[in-house]
Amino acid sequence: MQLKRLITRGLLAATTAALAFGVSAQNKPIEINMWMGLTGQGGEMLTRFGEDFNKTQNEYRVVVSFKGQYPEQRAAAVAAYRAGNPPHIMQMFDAGSGDMMSARSAIVPVSEVFRRAGLQFNAADFIPAARGYYGLPNGDLLSMPFNVSTTVLFYNKDAFRKAGLDPEKAPRTWPELIDAAKKIRTTNAAACGFTTTWLAWVMLEQVASRHNVAFGTQSNGRGGLDASLTLANNPVLTRQLQTLIDMQKDKSFDYGGRSNDAAAKFISGECAMLTQSSGGLGAIAQGAKFGFGVGQLPFWPDVTGAPYATTIGGASLWVFNAPNRTQAEFRGAARFLDYLRSDAVMTEWAKATGFLPATNSAFRAMQTEGFFAKNPGRDVPILSLIDGAKGDNTNGYRFGRWVEIRDVFHEEMEKALQGNQSAADVLRNTERRGNVLLRAFERSAS
Amino acid sequence: MQRRVVFPHKALPWLLLAPQLAVTLVFFFWPGGQAIYMSLLQQDAFGASVKFSGLENFALVLGDEGYLQAFWRTLYFSVSVTVLAMVPALWLAVMADRVVKASTFYTTAMLIPYAVAPAVAGVLWLFMFNPSIGVLAWWMKALGVDWNPTLDGADALWLVILASAWKQVAYNFLFFLAGLQSIPKSLLEAAAIDGAGPVRRFWTIIFPLLSPTTFFLLVVGLVYAFFDTFGIISAITQGGPATATETLVYKVYKDGVHNLDLGSSAAQSVILMVIVVGLTFLQFRFVERRVHYG
Numbered sequence: 001m002q003l004k005r006l007i008t009r010g011l012l013a014a015t016t017a018a019l020a021f022g023v024s025a026q027n028k029p030i031e032i033n034m035w036m037g038l039t040g041q042g043g044e045m046l047t048r049f050g051e052d053f054n055k056t057q058n059e060y061r062v063v064v065s066f067k068g069q070y071p072e073q074r075a076a077a078v079a080a081y082r083a084g085n086p087p088h089i090m091q092m093f094d095a096g097s098g099d100m101m102s103a104r105s106a107i108v109p110v111s112e113v114f115r116r117a118g119l120q121f122n123a124a125d126f127i128p129a130a131r132g133y134y135g136l137p138n139g140d141l142l143s144m145p146f147n148v149s150t151t152v153l154f155y156n157k158d159a160f161r162k163a164g165l166d167p168e169k170a171p172r173t174w175p176e177l178i179d180a181a182k183k184i185r186t187t188n189a190a191a192c193g194f195t196t197t198w199l200a201w202v203m204l205e206q207v208a209s210r211h212n213v214a215f216g217t218q219s220n221g222r223g224g225l226d227a228s229l230t231l232a233n234n235p236v237l238t239r240q241l242q243t244l245i246d247m248q249k250d251k252s253f254d255y256g257g258r259s260n261d262a263a264a265k266f267i268s269g270e271c272a273m274l275t276q277s278s279g280g281l282g283a284i285a286q287g288a289k290f291g292f293g294v295g296q297l298p299f300w301p302d303v304t305g306a307p308y309a310t311t312i313g314g315a316s317l318w319v320f321n322a323p324n325r326t327q328a329e330f331r332g333a334a335r336f337l338d339y340l341r342s343d344a345v346m347t348e349w350a351k352a353t354g355f356l357p358a359t360n361s362a363f364r365a366m367q368t369e370g371f372f373a374k375n376p377g378r379d380v381p382i383l384s385l386i387d388g389a390k391g392d393n394t395n396g397y398r399f400g401r402w403v404e405i406r407d408v409f410h411e412e413m414e415k416a417l418q419g420n421q422s423a424a425d426v427l428r429n430t431e432r433r434g435n436v437l438l439r440a441f442e443r444s445a446s
Numbered sequence: 447m448q449r450r451v452v453f454p455h456k457a458l459p460w461l462l463l464a465p466q467l468a469v470t471l472v473f474f475f476w477p478g479g480q481a482i483y484m485s486l487l488q489q490d491a492f493g494a495s496v497k498f499s500g501l502e503n504f505a506l507v508l509g510d511e512g513y514l515q516a517f518w519r520t521l522y523f524s525v526s527v528t529v530l531a532m533v534p535a536l537w538l539a540v541m542a543d544r545v546v547k548a549s550t551f552y553t554t555a556m557l558i559p560y561a562v563a564p565a566v567a568g569v570l571w572l573f574m575f576n577p578s579i580g581v582l583a584w585w586m587k588a589l590g591v592d593w594n595p596t597l598d599g600a601d602a603l604w605l606v607i608l609a610s611a612w613k614q615v616a617y618n619f620l621f622f623l624a625g626l627q628s629i630p631k632s633l634l635e636a637a638a639i640d641g642a643g644p645v646r647r648f649w650t651i652i653f654p655l656l657s658p659t660t661f662f663l664l665v666v667g668l669v670y671a672f673f674d675t676f677g678i679i680s681a682i683t684q685g686g687p688a689t690a691t692e693t694l695v696y697k698v699y700k701d702g703v704h705n706l707d708l709g710s711s712a713a714q715s716v717i718l719m720v721i722v723v724g725l726t727f728l729q730f731r732f733v734e735r736r737v738h739y740g
Binding site for chain 1: 488489490491492493494495497506512596597598599686687688689703704705706707709
């Protein structure tokens with residue numbers, strides 16, 4: 001009796017399974033893989049966007065996965081591409097863009113991806129700074145800007161109060177910031193005055209943009225692969241770096257590593273000021289146990305025309321090409337990108353993380369909603385990036401092997417911060433070593 | 447007259463050797479050949495343009511002052527690690543050899559570090575010596591030592607040297623102990639009767655008789671320091687600050703995986719291969735002469 005029931009049940013289960021399998025095999029969704037380099041809150045949100053997209057349709061199934069920080073993820077993607085199976089979409093940070101742009105057989109420009117999928121795509125809707133960075137002269141976009149950021153200054157209001165500084169006033173210029181940092185040290189309001197994440201991005205690329213100085217020929221590498229670095233004897237950069245090297249001695253500046261590790265020094269209260277990507281806001285808001293304020297990246301007031309606009313950072317989304325890739329897969333990638341650039345997703349993303357809305361329409365949506373009026377300080381990156389004065393050298397740069405050149409700069413700066421060389425040496429050595437890499441890149445890419 | 451055993455079957459020996467040959471070919475010769483092949487090419491990261499460039503990669507690597515600095519640094523690192531892993535191991539082995547009670551317990555306890563994965567060992571040391579949160583760093587600060595491996599290159603280099611040596615002590619200990627136990631007790635007793643004290647017995651009998659073991663551990667230790675310390679360096683310093691802890695093997699990884707410069711990375715690994723073969727050859731040629739095989 002029992003045995004009989006068991007058999008019937010088993011048969012029933014088997015039939016159901018077979019039926020279910022038959023059904024799912026018929027319209028099995030096409031899998032679209034996206035690799036990202038974000039951790040923490042940003043990474044969780046991006047993963048959820050993938051799941052949300054899957055609920056809106058059943059043709060495609062998007063899988064968003066973390067493959068390590070940007071450089072590791074890039075290496076993994078290159079290996080996968082060489083093996084013939086790269087992810088459909090890859091998030092790539094600003095510094096890696098130059099390499100991607102010259103690898104034209106490996107990628108399909110996003111404007112082209114949308115065209116093939118028959119989806120309407122208005123490249124002009126993306127904010128100009130991002131368009132200039134990731135676009136082609138004909139207006140097409142090579143990659144889709146997603147997490148767009150710029151450098152801002154975070155400061156600890158409690159520490160400012162303790163040091164006798166005005167907590168409602170962010171230091172606007174470098175002399176003001178140096179002054180505040182020294183006061184914080186002398187009053188012992190914090191163990192260190194100020195620190196920075198992404199040393200090369202902030203203190204080289206952003207500072208150059210802020211003062212409209214070039215650091216390479218051919219309009220910072222945009223003119224061609226034969227561009228070179230021109231860092232040596234640059235007065236603004238020399239002064240900027242020498243200031244940091246001198247401040248390190250009394251901990252009014254304290255170096256906190258090459259990537260974004262230094263953010264922890266600010267969140268823990270160890271350092272009272274931090275120059276960081278505006279995208280770091282979410283983590284600070286979650287972790288900081290003190291009141292904090294946001295200001296624009298400081299500038300040197302005696303430089304003619306300063307302050308100029310800062311330039312963008314963050315990352316964009318690239319679509320990979322591969323021999324075995326079907327049109328349906330490209331269509332799926334386009335559909336997901338289309339979902340990500342919608343106002344609803346863009347505004348949710350920007351509000352939670354502190355990244356900028358990448359499109360004008362999302363920016364307007366946030367404005368009409370009154371988000372910036374309700375959240376003072378959140379317009380700081382926009383004022384710095386979009387409304388800041390523009391010059392010939394505020395549009396970013398485009399160099400190959402820039403990830404490596406950044407590390408060369410980091411190495412030289414670390415030597416200087418240990419007290420072994422001056423800012424002039426740092427710039428001279430970075431220029432020399434960087435140009436060797438640029439020439440090697442030129443040879444391998446042409 | 448010599449008698450040789452001849453198998454009638456011609457294929458059998460090959461068949462028996464096949465698994466080992468297959469492993470050697472797939473895991474050693476094939477990647478080794480790939481490295482040599484790629485070291486002669488110039489290519490972009492995605493492999494879109496691949497050009498034969500002869501020995502250009504080698505010329506670039508050897509002409510790079512950073513590479514030469516890394517070479518001397520690696521030598522300093524490897525010799526320090528090998529010595530620091532062998533001397534305490536020998537001392538511990540001599541002590542353990544004299545323990546009568548619970549010697550299995552001591553021996554097992556000594557072996558634990560060897561079972562720790564390099565990355566885990568790295569993280570362990572990183573935490574103990576982290577200038578902000580590390581226990582040992584805190585003690586050192588209390589003693590007035592200015593300890594900062596995140597910015598001071600010498601501090602960082604010593605940190606990775608100590609971590610790497612610590613991991614290898616267990617391995618050396620085991621071999622030294624086995625070596626000690628194979629020394630005939632009668633020799634030592636005879637020397638003792640002739641009036642030789644423990645120190646004299648060690649230097650005139652034990653140490654020379656241990657020389658095959660010491661020599662073996664020297665070769666293995668140098669190869670370990672050259673290659674297997676990658677995980678520890680990667681976990682603790684990533685080659686920094688500046689390039690203070692960038693050894694040759696770490697540079698191969700950094701240039702190949704991080705910077706995607708495959709030609710240079712392949713050329714560097716070929717050079718590394720030559721260095722290690724040469725080093726081992728030199729050791730056998732000159733050091734082994736002084737080794738006394740009992």
